[in-house]
Amino acid sequence: MNTDTLPHVVDDPVYRRSAAGGGDAKVLRHDGIPTVEFGFGTQTARGTDEYTTTEALIRNAIGYGALPGLYAQPTSAAG
Numbered sequence: 001m002n003t004d005t006l007p008h009v010v011d012d013p014v015y016r017r018s019a020a021g022g023g024d025a026k027v028l029r030h031d032g033i034p035t036v037e038f039g040f041g042t043q044t045a046r047g048t049d050e051y052t053t054t055e056a057l058i059r060n061a062i063g064y065g066a067l068p069g070l071y072a073q074p075t076s077a078a079g
Contacts, residue, residue, distance in 0.1 A: 010040075010059070010063055012040075023037065025037035036064070036067055038063065039056075039060055040055075040056040040059040040060050040063070041053075041056045041060075042056070
């Protein structure tokens, strides 16, 4: 998974950045398991005033719901 895949799922620009802390995705990637981690929300993540919105929850559900179909699509082999 890379940022080239996400425009098929989301309308907003995609920015690569690392979240602070140690989530499960980081552990899985460290163990060699391909892992998707992204999310819509607010700029309050990991703050004392952290919150999200209903719209962000719905957008995350739609985005993650579309990913299995994108992963299942065959890719052309170079050669």
